[in-house]
Amino acid sequence: MSQAPWLIVPAAGSGLRMGANRPKQYLRLAGRTVMWHTLQRLHSVFPEARLCLCLDPRDSCFEPDVVPFARWQRIAGGGERADSVLHALEWIAAEEGDEQALVLVHDVARPCVTAEDLMRLHDAVDADAVGGLLAAPVADTMKRDDGAGRVASTEQRAGLWHALTPQGFRLGLLRDALMDARRAGRGMTDEASAVEAMGLSPRLIPGRRDNIKITHPDDLALAEQILAAQASGPHTAAREESC
Ligand SMILES: Nc1ccn([C@@H]2O[C@H](COP(=O)(O)OP(=O)(O)OP(=O)(O)O)[C@@H](O)[C@H]2O)c(=O)n1
Numbered sequence: 001m002s003q004a005p006w007l008i009v010p011a012a013g014s015g016l017r018m019g020a021n022r023p024k025q026y027l028r029l030a031g032r033t034v035m036w037h038t039l040q041r042l043h044s045v046f047p048e049a050r051l052c053l054c055l056d057p058r059d060s061c062f063e064p065d066v067v068p069f070a071r072w073q074r075i076a077g078g079g080e081r082a083d084s085v086l087h088a089l090e091w092i093a094a095e096e097g098d099e100q101a102l103v104l105v106h107d108v109a110r111p112c113v114t115a116e117d118l119m120r121l122h123d124a125v126d127a128d129a130v131g132g133l134l135a136a137p138v139a140d141t142m143k144r145d146d147g148a149g150r151v152a153s154t155e156q157r158a159g160l161w162h163a164l165t166p167q168g169f170r171l172g173l174l175r176d177a178l179m180d181a182r183r184a185g186r187g188m189t190d191e192a193s194a195v196e197a198m199g200l201s202p203r204l205i206p207g208r209r210d211n212i213k214i215t216h217p218d219d220l221a222l223a224e225q226i227l228a229a230q231a232s233g234p235h236t237a238a239r240e241e242s243c
């Protein structure tokens, strides 16, 4: 592996859609917290990385012992996810002289990301002139609603992908892209969309569909099942006896 990347983990959200009594990154998952699992997954592949962990300044749940990295920095989160990421990029830019340094951004709410996907993402974006993101092709038919609980239209599924994380870009490009988006007042829900707004096309790196973002209450039980399945080893339909 080339030089270890910078890691930004946005973890300053409040988890409103989860509706729990604490931010979802502090909910129990397979005997630990969601944050513990996510940081362990990242550390297992990038032990030498420098981590920027974006936390709400009012966060009273965070315990530094959860961080396995030797080099890490607490970053004050912002109003939106993109603001939190930009705060981290500005801190990194002040520390890092190389604007070409590789930065990977991964949601704390995605604890099921596998080492294989992390390595494949890193190698692909490290070799790409623009950067890219893990993504999963849409398998369901997608409907757009009419605002009144009925179908307005069916979206073309071909070529449609779920954007996942990590998303990886060069420090200077990503900082400039997010600053441009902020100046233009464009709400960005991921890093790639800010880079797209600069007229660039990030690479789509196919990733596992079990790299879910814990967002709603039923996602926690699903994540438990995914972690258990991952621990039991790879499952391939081909291994099943024919019926
Ligand atoms: N101002 C914010 C908002 C979100 N995030 C982080 O961005 C990731 C994806 O955001 P999301 O799933 O929307 O988390 P929340 O904002 O906590 O959820 P909700 O929208 O339901 O409140 C999460 O890891 C979250 O902690 C962040 O760092 N700073």
Ligand SMILES: C[C@](O)(CO)[C@H](O)COP(=O)(O)O
Binding pocket: 081, 107, 162, 163, 164, 165, 189, 190, 191, 213
């Ligand atoms: C970055 C992301 O996880 C890609 O799917 C997603 O956009 C985060 O969105 P959220 O509304 O901040 O959860």
